[in-house]
Amino acid sequence: MSSDKEIKFPEETLELVRRMMKRYPEGKQKSALIPVLHLAQAEFDGWLSPQVMDYVASLLNIQSIEVYEVASFYSMFNLKPVGKCTIEVCRTSSCWLMGAEDVIRHIEKKLNIKTGQTTADGMFTLKGVECLGSCGTAPMLQVGAEYHENLTLEKVDSLLDNLRKEDKRKCYTDHFDPQSN
Amino acid sequence: MGKKLLLEKDHVPGIRSYEVYRKEGGYASVEKAIKSMTPEAIVEEVKKSGLRGRGGAGFPTGMKWSFLAKPPGVARYLVCNADESEPGTFKDRYLMERIPHLLIEGMITSSFALGANTSYIYIRGEYFYVARILEQAIEEAYKNGWLGKNILGSGYDLDLYVHVGAGAYICGEETALLESLEGKRGNPRIKPPFPAVAGLYGCPTVVNNVETIAAVVPIVNQGGDAYAAIGIGKSTGTKLISASGHINKPGVYEIEMGITVEDFIYSEEYCGGMKGGRKLKAVVAGGSSVPILPADLILKTANGEPRLMSYESLADGGFASGTMLGSGGFIVMDDSTSIVKNLWNFTRFYHHESCGQCSPCREGTGWMEKILHKILDGHGSMKDIDLLWDIQSKIEGKTICPLGDAAAWPVASAIRHFRKDFEEYVQNPSSIKDVHHYYRLNDLTEA
Numbered sequence: 001m002s003s004d005k006e007i008k009f010p011e012e013t014l015e016l017v018r019r020m021m022k023r024y025p026e027g028k029q030k031s032a033l034i035p036v037l038h039l040a041q042a043e044f045d046g047w048l049s050p051q052v053m054d055y056v057a058s059l060l061n062i063q064s065i066e067v068y069e070v071a072s073f074y075s076m077f078n079l080k081p082v083g084k085c086t087i088e089v090c091r092t093s094s095c096w097l098m099g100a101e102d103v104i105r106h107i108e109k110k111l112n113i114k115t116g117q118t119t120a121d122g123m124f125t126l127k128g129v130e131c132l133g134s135c136g137t138a139p140m141l142q143v144g145a146e147y148h149e150n151l152t153l154e155k156v157d158s159l160l161d162n163l164r165k166e167d168k169r170k171c172y173t174d175h176f177d178p179q180s181n
Numbered sequence: 182m183g184k185k186l187l188l189e190k191d192h193v194p195g196i197r198s199y200e201v202y203r204k205e206g207g208y209a210s211v212e213k214a215i216k217s218m219t220p221e222a223i224v225e226e227v228k229k230s231g232l233r234g235r236g237g238a239g240f241p242t243g244m245k246w247s248f249l250a251k252p253p254g255v256a257r258y259l260v261c262n263a264d265e266s267e268p269g270t271f272k273d274r275y276l277m278e279r280i281p282h283l284l285i286e287g288m289i290t291s292s293f294a295l296g297a298n299t300s301y302i303y304i305r306g307e308y309f310y311v312a313r314i315l316e317q318a319i320e321e322a323y324k325n326g327w328l329g330k331n332i333l334g335s336g337y338d339l340d341l342y343v344h345v346g347a348g349a350y351i352c353g354e355e356t357a358l359l360e361s362l363e364g365k366r367g368n369p370r371i372k373p374p375f376p377a378v379a380g381l382y383g384c385p386t387v388v389n390n391v392e393t394i395a396a397v398v399p400i401v402n403q404g405g406d407a408y409a410a411i412g413i414g415k416s417t418g419t420k421l422i423s424a425s426g427h428i429n430k431p432g433v434y435e436i437e438m439g440i441t442v443e444d445f446i447y448s449e450e451y452c453g454g455m456k457g458g459r460k461l462k463a464v465v466a467g468g469s470s471v472p473i474l475p476a477d478l479i480l481k482t483a484n485g486e487p488r489l490m491s492y493e494s495l496a497d498g499g500f501a502s503g504t505m506l507g508s509g510g511f512i513v514m515d516d517s518t519s520i521v522k523n524l525w526n527f528t529r530f531y532h533h534e535s536c537g538q539c540s541p542c543r544e545g546t547g548w549m550e551k552i553l554h555k556i557l558d559g560h561g562s563m564k565d566i567d568l569l570w571d572i573q574s575k576i577e578g579k580t581i582c583p584l585g586d587a588a589a590w591p592v593a594s595a596i597r598h599f600r601k602d603f604e605e606y607v608q609n610p611s612s613i614k615d616v617h618h619y620y621r622l623n624d625l626t627e628a
């Protein structure tokens with residue numbers, strides 16, 4: 001549980017944060033806020049608690065309120081606990097035309113939750129999201145960094161079965177850093 | 182086959198890697214620019230090419246570059262807009278994913294032309310795996326001496342970084358993007374000052390779309406005149422079109438500007454015709470923000486001329502009977518499509534994505550969504566159609582950034598061209614299978 005865990009990045013993530021801050025000019029370290037929030041969300045159970053946001057503020061040497069106002073603006077940041085695996089279904093234009101509504105209804109039924117909710121076993125959260133730039137392969141959904149495209153209800157079923165076996169949340173931690181050498 | 186400038190090497194196996202890209206002639210524009218051209222000469226070639234911004238507004242790139250302020254001792258920035266969040270648009274992702282070095286090369290050549298020593302690629306957070314592809318390409322470019330200190334022994338230094346966003350359509354708007362890059366909420370800035378004078382960190386900045394920057398590579402390699410010779414009128418060169426919806430072959434197509442819309446939809450080279458042989462009902466030609474046109478007006482202008490895939494031809498007739506090329510997000514709808522329900526979906530999108538700074542947009546998008554709900558629910562009246570019209574007219578042109586216009590135009594055009602569809606929902610709700618969806622639609626918009 002996140003509440004028992006000490007809120008601190010492991011050393012290699014801290015090193016990555018320091019390198020990220022160097023990508024921006026002297027005195028503009030706040031620019032690293034969004035990338036660092038991604039790291040924090042991946043590290044601390046997929047969501048940003050006030051304690052986690054305070055920790056990020058201390059790393060970047062900015063006020064906590066500066067972190068809250070940013071975290072609450074962007075749809076990828078979760079301010080409430082989420083399941084082990086967040087399923088994000090595109091519900092916009094072309095996906096909508098190609099059957100996104102059926103996909104969403106199907107997942108809702110299968111997981112017995114509504115969009116925006118988490119399953120009772122804490123496994124899945126279902127989110128409706130806006131166009132993810134995959135309109136030519138609609139309908140689609142995203143899990144972690146992975147795109148699942150040209151969906152059919154059968155594909156969705158086998159995806160859910162596979163996902164039960166994995167934890168996709170960590171995708172944002174293995175961030176490639178070109179300045180590392 | 183039309184001429185390809187950006188996707189010419191798309192089918193070369195391994196083109197994503199540095200070795201193959203280089204072997205296929207990659208990075209020639211950097212060599213040419215740095216070794217034999219002055220920054221001013223590059224800007225001149227870009228002006229000659231007639232290249233217009235591919236992010237949606239179509240502003241002449243050479244002109245934008247020449248506006249960049251150059252106060253001595255002040256850093257200048259080039260920021261690539263890889264936010265790509267206009268619904269219906271997926272060309273930048275395709276390009277970055279398949280030929281990442283083309284964007285990196287364009288960034289280096291363009292940064293040199295603008296005198297920028299630090300440049301950023303701002304990419305939407307959801308394209309996380311694409312960001313990693315770009316970072317790998319950047320690392321290869323550093324290793325091979327195309328980035329870093331003293332590039333090609335010229336004394337020119339450039340650092341290039343990828344910066345990921347976190348999900349917000351508004352961050353595609355260039356000043357919101359800059360705010361976001363500074364680690365803030367994506368609230369657009371009041372212009373002036375324009376980014377060319379006060380952009381990133383208050384310094385002179387050029388913001389360009391991925392495709393625009395990629396197009397600088399063939400322009401520098403082949404010369405602005407050669408680029409301008411392709412296309413039609415002021416729509417020079419090639420354009421990436423993201424085709425989606427009810428067609429046989431959705432995907433990204435590089436077209437020579439000036440082919441007919443009919444050819445684009447029906448020929449085997451492009452969309453391959455309507456899916457299931459159904460009838461074309463409507464097209465949104467340039468991303469969700471541009472006016473929707475019914476089949477007859479997208480295929481032919483009001484004067485009966487064939488409509489062409491170009492900035493001018495798509496805009497022919499103004500908003501009364503035309504539309505815009507926009508981002509090239511070409512969404513095709515067949516005769517099974519409910520225009521009203523589709524509009525509700527667009528309006529829901531804009532309501533969700535409004536940053537909330539300006540009341541007409543923040544409140545107006547919400548009201549339009551609610552009224553469309555009501556109509557879809559079978560409780561609409563004729564007055565509601567007029568009310569929708571009234572609301573959109575009070576958003577357009579009255580906001581800090583053009584998101585307000587982008588939310589208003591789909592509503593105005595749908596009512597202008599498909600008023601009968603709205604009236605049918607109002608007058609005869611029991612005949613429409615989508616009615617009584619109010620609560621169902623409503624819970625779809627949760628979260």
Ligand SMILES: Cc1cc2nc3c(=O)[nH]c(=O)nc-3n(C[C@H](O)[C@H](O)[C@H](O)COP(=O)(O)O)c2cc1C
Nearest residue numbers: 234235236262264265266353354355389390393583
């Ligand atoms: C609401 C809104 C969203 C936008 N989204 C994008 C986008 O995702 N990508 C993009 O390149 N331009 C987008 N633009 C246009 C940018 O503001 C800007 O004009 C563009 O990046 C300039 O580059 P260009 O001249 O190369 O097109 C958007 C504009 C608005 C008003």
Ligand code: FES
Nearest residue numbers: 090095132134135
């Ligand atoms: S509409 Fe779903 S990815 Fe674009």
